Amino acid sequence: MNLSLPIPELEEKTEEEIATNKPWKVIVLNDPVNLMNYVVMVFRKVFGYNETKATKHMMEVHELGKSVLWVGEREQAESYMYQLQRWKLQTVLEQDD
Secondary structure, three states: OOOOOOOOHHHHHOOHHHHHHHOOOEEOOOOOOOOOHHHHHHHHHHHHHOOHHHHHHHHHHHHHHHEEEEOOOHHHHHHHHHHHHOOOOOOEEEEEE
């Protein structure tokens, strides 16, 4: 009687699967159109940030040209990107290193 259990085969992940599992960054870029208080309001509405955190990110966008607002799974990152774009903020996604 053989009581040994079969050894499951290890799944090999493709480069694409590995790449999609890496976190994604939601980045807002500076633009000459939107007012600072408007950008703060959008960050508060979309991310639920308090006034201080929203203002910090707005100042990064203003002074550095961009700010990373959120890092995580791609599907949620895309959702945030689309929401920010609907508010007319220039937003891009980048894969985290």
